[in-house]
Amino acid sequence: MKLILASASERRAQILRDAGLAFTQLSSAIDETPYPGEAPHQLVERLAAAKAELVAARVVGPSIVIAADTIVTLEGHIFTKPRSTDDARHMLERLGGRTHAVVTGVALIRLPDGVRRAFVESTLVHFAALPAEEITRYLATGEPHDKAGAYGIQSRAGRYIPRIEGCYFNVVGLPLAHLLSSLTELGWSEV
Secondary structure (H helix, E strand, O other): OEEEEEOOOHHHHHHHHHOOOOOEEEOOOOOOOOOOOOOHHHHHHHHHHHHHHHHHOOOOOOEEEEEEEEEEEEOOEEEOOOOOHHHHHHHHHHHOOOEEEEEEEEEEEEEOOOOEEEEEEEEEEEOOOOOHHHHHHHHHOOHHHHOHHHOOOOOHHHHHOOEEEOOHHHHHOOOHHHHHHHHHHOOOOOO
16 A cells, blocks of 8 residues: 655655655645634644545555644644745744644545544644844744744754654654554555
């Protein structure tokens, strides 16, 4: 049974590669705009399902499609990928010195029978206070622009995170242990 990663994310692909999984990667571009009043868990669950369905429609043969969506949330506010440098600056200013949640929805579809699994994983991230000049330096690296919440724990921003509570891989974008458990439930085997 083939694994299909329904994502263009290099970070998600790297998590699977580092875990030794063989997979094919297919893009799953969808409109990721939150609905008015949509809760963070509902948003990531809906977007992951939509990505999985989009890619599953293009797949032939026995496969499991894996899709995910990750957001950052603080006090009910959802932080997706920043739309501009100013947006990224605003996000980092709000997150600095506080604890926020990184929430990832994962959807799996087994083909050809269409059996589905879905879950949502949440990790608390303790973020250090960031002086304005530090934010400016970080923005100049270009790293914040394609990441929910405008930071990547696995790169330079890791220095701003003294502690997390939960799954590190969830913060990167794909909760590996929970994913592997769900794949096993769907009958996937590495052999």
